[in-house]
Amino acid sequence: MTDRLPISVSMTARNEGRNLPRSLGSVAGWFEEIVVVINDCENNSSQSAQSSSGTHYHQQRTRF
Numbered sequence: 001m002t003d004r005l006p007i008s009v010s011m012t013a014r015n016e017g018r019n020l021p022r023s024l025g026s027v028a029g030w031f032e033e034i035v036v037v038i039n040d041c042e043n044n045s046s047q048s049a050q051s052s053s054g055t056h057y058h059q060q061r062t063r064f
Contacts, residue, residue: 005031008031010035012039021051
């Protein structure tokens with residue numbers, strides 16, 4: 001695909017380091033922006049998001 005759609009994709013992930021590269025790869029090149037929000041992970045999800053997406057955020061889990 002030559003033209004990216006002018007929209008953003010947003011994903012949230014918690015302990016999905018093994019699945020993120022495949023998930024992000026399936027939408028790479030289609031959309032203008034990919035944002036991944038990492039929620040209090042105990043594996044390599046943050047590293048996977050960094051290497052596979054343009055923007056990622058790490059959010060500590062809050063308890064109510």
